[in-house]
Amino acid sequence: xxxxxxxxxxxxxxxxxxxxxxxxxxxxxxxxxxxxxxxxxxxxxxxxxxxxxxxxxxxxxxxxxxxxxxxxxxxxxxxxxxxxxxxxxxxxxxxxxxxxxxxxxxxxxxxxxxxxxxxxxxxxxxxxxxxxxxxxxxxxxxxxxxxxxxxxxxxxxxxxxxxxxxxxxxxxxxxxxxxxxxxxxxxxxxxxxxxxxxxxxxxxxxxxxxxxxxxxxxxxxxxxxxxxxxxxxxxxxxxxxxxxxx
Amino acid sequence: xxxxxxxxxxxxxxxxxxxxxxxxxxxxxxxxxxxxxxxxxxxxxxxxxxxxxxxxxxxxxxxxxxxxxxxxxxxxxxxxxxxxxxxxxxxxxxxxxxxxxxxxxxxxxxxxxxxxxxxxxxxxxxxxxxxxxxxxxxxxxxxxxxxxxxxxxxxxxxxxxxxxxxxxxxxxxxxxxxxxxxxxxxxxxxxxxxxxxxxxxxxxxxxxxxxxxxxxxxxxxxxxxxxxxxxxxxxxxxxxxxxxxxxxxxxxxxxxxxxxxxxxxxxx
Ligand SMILES: Nc1ncnc2c1ncn2[C@@H]1O[C@H](COP(=O)(O)OP(=O)(O)O)[C@@H](O)[C@H]1O
Ligand SMILES: [Mg+2]
Numbered sequence: 456x457x458x459x460x461x462x463x464x465x466x467x468x469x470x471x472x473x474x475x476x477x478x479x480x481x482x483x484x485x486x487x488x489x490x491x492x493x494x495x496x497x498x499x500x501x502x503x504x505x506x507x508x509x510x511x512x513x514x515x516x517x518x519x520x521x522x523x524x525x526x527x528x529x530x531x532x533x534x535x536x537x538x539x540x541x542x543x544x545x546x547x548x549x550x551x552x553x554x555x556x557x558x559x560x561x562x563x564x565x566x567x568x569x570x571x572x573x574x575x576x577x578x579x580x581x582x583x584x585x586x587x588x589x590x591x592x593x594x595x596x597x598x599x600x601x602x603x604x605x606x607x608x609x610x611x612x613x614x615x616x617x618x619x620x621x622x623x624x625x626x627x628x629x630x631x632x633x634x635x636x637x638x639x640x641x642x643x644x645x646x647x648x649x650x651x652x653x654x655x656x657x658x659x660x661x662x663x664x665x666x667x668x669x670x671x672x673x674x675x676x677x678x679x680x681x682x683x684x685x686x687x688x689x690x691x692x693x694x695x696x697x698x699x700x701x
Numbered sequence: 702x703x704x705x706x707x708x709x710x711x712x713x714x715x716x717x718x719x720x721x722x723x724x725x726x727x728x729x730x731x732x733x734x735x736x737x738x739x740x741x742x743x744x745x746x747x748x749x750x751x752x753x754x755x756x757x758x759x760x761x762x763x764x765x766x767x768x769x770x771x772x773x774x775x776x777x778x779x780x781x782x783x784x785x786x787x788x789x790x791x792x793x794x795x796x797x798x799x800x801x802x803x804x805x806x807x808x809x810x811x812x813x814x815x816x817x818x819x820x821x822x823x824x825x826x827x828x829x830x831x832x833x834x835x836x837x838x839x840x841x842x843x844x845x846x847x848x849x850x851x852x853x854x855x856x857x858x859x860x861x862x863x864x865x866x867x868x869x870x871x872x873x874x875x876x877x878x879x880x881x882x883x884x885x886x887x888x889x890x891x892x893x894x895x896x897x898x899x900x901x902x903x904x905x906x907x908x909x910x911x912x913x914x915x916x917x918x919x920x921x922x923x924x925x926x927x928x929x930x931x932x933x934x935x936x937x938x939x940x941x942x943x944x945x946x947x948x949x950x951x952x953x954x955x956x957x958x959x960x961x962x963x964x965x966x967x968x969x
Contacts (some may be wrong), residue, residue, distance in 0.1 A: 538875035548870035550894055552888045561884065562874040607870075614874060 460523070462487040462649055463508060470503055470519030470673075476650045477503045478514070479673040487503045487617070492660040492681075495670035498695060501653040504670070505622050508651065509540040522617060538566060541611030544690060545623040547603040549595040555582070555606050557589045559613045565616070574613070581609035585639050601632030605639055612643075619643065619654040657701060661685060737950045744943045747895060754933050758940045765923030766944065772840055773906040779845025782903070783899070785850025789882070791857045802853060809850035815911055818843045822915050840912035840914075847903055855901065859894035860886055892963045899956030903949050910945070920944065 461484035470478035477500045485491050493501045506512040508519055510526050512535050523537055524531040550558050559578035563569040569577070582588045585605035587598075595603055604624055606663045611619060621640065623631040637659050644650055644663045656662060660667055661681045669684065669692070677690045685701075688694045736759040747755040790802025809817070821843035825831040831839075863886050913922035924941035928934045 511873060534875045534877050537873055540873070542870075542873035544866060544870065546866055548864075548866040550867065550870070550885055550889075562876070565880065565884065566875050611874070621809055 459486075461485055462522055463651070464518070464520040465504075466520075468504075468507060468514050470500075470512065470514045476673050478507070481517070481673075481675055483668065483675060483678070485618075485649065485651060487649055487653045488647050489665050489667060490644050490652070490663050491666050491671060493653045493668045494655070494660065494696070495652065495668075495676075499655050500673040501669040501670055502622050503618050503673075505542075505651060505653055508620060509542055510604070511535050511542075523644075525578070526542075528649060534566075539617045541614060541619040542619045543604070543607050543611055543624045544621065545611050545626050547595075547607045547627070549603055549607055549610070551595050553593055554592050555598070555631065558595065558606060559610045562610070563680045564612050577613060578609070580596070580610050582606075584597035584612075584642070585683035586635070599632060600628045601635045604628065604632075604636045608636075608639055618651070621650065621654065623653050623655070625654065625656060655700065657685070669696065671696070712834075721931025723863060727864070733950065733954070734947065740950070741944050741948050744947070749826055754931065755940060758927055758933070758937050759944075761927045762920060762923050762940070765918055765920035766948070768907065768923075769909055769920040769948075770919050772837065772844065772909045772912055772917065773843040774901065776844035776848060776905055776909065777898075777902050779841060780848035780901070782857045783845060784854075787849060787853025788856025788860060790829075791853060792860055806850045806853055809847055813916075814840070814847055814908060817847050818911055818915060821846060832847050834913075836916045839916045840909075840915050843915075844864045844905060844909060844912065848901060852898070852902060855897045856890070859890035862893045863889050895963060896956065896960045897953075899959060903952050903956070906952065907945065907949065 456621070463482040463483070463485040465481055467476050468481040480502060483491070483504075484606075493504065495501050503512055507514050508521065508526065514527055519530075520527045521536055524536055526536055528534070550561070553561060556578050557576065559568075559581060560571070560574040563577065564571060564575045577587065579591065582591055585608055586601070587602050587605055590598060590602060590606070595606065598606065606618075608624075618688075624640070625636050628636065633656065637656060640652070640659070641663055650663075652659075652664075664681050666678055666683045667681050668675055669688075669690070671692045676685065677688065677693045679689070684693065685697065688697055744755075746758070748759055787802045787805060790798040791806070793799045793802075812820070818840070822836075822839050825839050825842065826833055834842075860882075867885050867889065868881050871885040876884065878958075909919060909922040913925065915918050918926075921941060924937050928937040931937070
């Protein structure tokens, strides 16, 4: 294995829910620092693929290798692998019984044995970064959707992951709050984070993505840089999908 | 405790024990006061107007009240421990643990409490190590084992009520199963669990009167002792019933108070 191996390697992955084929022979490589945006109609397997990368979802065959470690083989401590993979969910999934600060510091303190003060300083600098320093001591219930999602991003970043996975991070937000979350993600992308993002925000995809993956019915139909994919989609399904949403 | 208690599903059923009043429920709220003030007035005026026998009866009971609380408190602690293990077992992917927990719940739910009490009491007597167990300890074991099954269902429902996204968020951060349960799920489930636990406490306190049959000098047994010497059955059981009523009314108030205190992080 060499230093230039892709940081995520997805080889021939199949996944079934009963008889439903959720992933069908999916292959994808993501290089360190790369931003990959996954688009596709609802039910096409985008979330399943993303969740298979950190083993929130099992797979039936194929291999997923993250930073040199086979995620589904059981040979490696999955909890260690997950520390390298930050994940942001559509519904935020903040811990309601913890303050914003508690949400962010909990994992570094517990899992990395980070001293409390250091974790707090880290959390404050992350809150600064996502633009809600003043909300450190409130409970999530008091935040707007956009603020919640920014806290969720800060919480994932607190583990200093190598890769960030986003599953429709703005889909549950009121329209006026989408921008503030996308701004944070764009900033993160500029800083060189490796990102895999499932989204319907085509403006964001166009601006940030190195490559766009179009999925349909559990399959990757097409992978192309944004200019190419938006201007000149090759697959008829991609054309149809883009014509519906653009 | 009614043998046909429903297993709680989404919303935990508050079916037994004294009804827990909430401010929204005006009727119940008033009923609580009527019962409470009524019980005090009746008990007070009986004791003042006829100190003999009523005051004598009341003065005879405090030892029993202490024992009743001892049995209740110790049993509830045991049942909480058993309930946690059972509730986790019922949700566990570990087949053996899951089957053991489910069987325990099924068996306990299928046998009347009084029969269980007799059974455990006399079964324990046959086991060498337990044969010298004091009646109080045997009673606590029996009550705890019985209520542990119900508590298991309360725990299971409480844990089940937490959105799956919470566990996923914790796992995705790198927390293992145990950490996720201890740091994320249980602290939240506790709020769903505590009100029914409070209610089980009240139900258990009432059911603890059954242990009077096992040579445990609880409130009811003290009453029986007094009555069988004085032959004042009606007077004695009037006082005993009023004392039980007052205790459960006060406890139900405490439970509803505790419940409202538990919602601190929901206020927005
Ligand atoms: N836990 C599950 N059980 C059964 N079917 C599921 C489950 N999760 C997803 N599916 C199905 O798998 C397919 C892909 O789902 P998903 O990956 O969530 O799609 P997307 O994120 O692209 O909308 C859908 O048909 C969905 O209904
Ligand atoms: Mg999805």
